[in-house]
Amino acid sequence: MRLHLVELVLFSTYAELRAEAARSYLGLIWWVLEPAMMMGAFWLVFDVILKTGGPDYVPFLLIGMTLWQWMKSCITHGGYAIWGSLPMVRQVRLPPLVFPLIAMLSDTVKFACIFVLLVAILWALGYPPNAAYWALPIVFAAIFLAAAGAGFVISALVPLVPDLRFVIEQVLMVVMFLSGVIFPLDKVPEHLRWVMALNPVAVVMDDARGILLHGQLPNWTGLSKVALISVVLCVVGLLFVQRLAPRFPKLAS
């Protein structure tokens, strides 16, 4: 039974990636091209026009956007997955959790491809791989846990209240601006810094940049706090999904 679900999730992930590649003209190229275009837009606005970027702005932005895109797509795609699969939920008995997991896994595969490219670009910009890279998987695990936790909670609620989608997009945009994804947070007034330290996204952004640009190991205390919050979020999300599962097959999409 369990193994069967693992097979289902893995094959569905493969199917989703494959279908997505086949849906457009350029296929897989969009996985890279789309984030690249977005980074270009932010670079134009914040570096060229507003001149808020510092000397390291391009690598700063590249890392921030790559990680944020991964988080955001896990949260939204995972979050909308049960709602989007309601026609199937009505026809077959499956643990609803498989749907967000499939979405998050395929986004993670895409992230892996983009990340390889990112490392190459950083190298070309003068930031070669360094000894601190071993800590990257740990930071990534924390990022995935945080995104999965938020995604699970949302995935349980959106089928019941689809209106939430409109709120979520806006909230995520605010989170992006408040997490140092696009511009550094050193302009935040001193007395507000402690709030920023509690923002898990800001913490993992800092840690990832520290490793990739300066060969600096993460602040383990901060990272453990993030991981702890994320695990709690995951558990809450799992409980929500489990609790609301009997209602999903009765809902119209």
Add this chain to the structure above:
Amino acid sequence: MNDVVIELDRVGVAFSSQRSIGGSRYWALEDVSLRLRRGERLGVIGRNGAGKSTLLRVLAGILVPDRGAIRRGGVSCQLMSLALGFVPHLSGRDNAILSGLLLGLRRRDIVSRLPAIRDFSELGDFFEQPIATYSAGMNLRLAFSVAIQVEPDVLLIDEVLSVGDAEFQEKSGAALRARMGEGHTVVLVSHDEKQIADRCDRVLWIEHGRSVLEGPRDEVFEAYHRDLHHPPEAA
């Protein structure tokens, strides 16, 4: 042959009529009881909207009853769904695997049955092509060929019986009859009396979400017809 695999005791299922705060509920299934024994072929009859499909989804374990009790003795139940999870841009082969996994098969079981699926669907080389290129008939042939591979302890069928052109209808009908004749436990929902009469030994008649009568086929049909011609005053 008298062991009960699923038993419903005065089961009811309620749906919300609309999605808004304080929306009212209606009972798609009000009070249905039935006993399904191993190897039995049970037909469910009733007019449109009587709750037949809802009942099938309760038996499949998709819907959890809001009242009453359901007892099942460790058996797998599967609703025979056509084209479940089909993705247009994937090949017939990939879709067959995906659909089979969704229907509860292990991957190695589906892979070993792929040649049979390919043969039965008569798709030939199209089996490796994206199903977006298929005609509606080809799609149905693939869908049926996959669905017929699933072998749960209890097979639940909701009016899917014949698909495709006349020739394939004959073939799929025969395959399904063969499946039902193998001693499997089957629940068949249809408003086509002839199909039920041909394939089932026991019949459950439900009306307005309530079970009216369950028993041997001929007995229930007789009562059902009497009712059709002389409906009770307050229905």
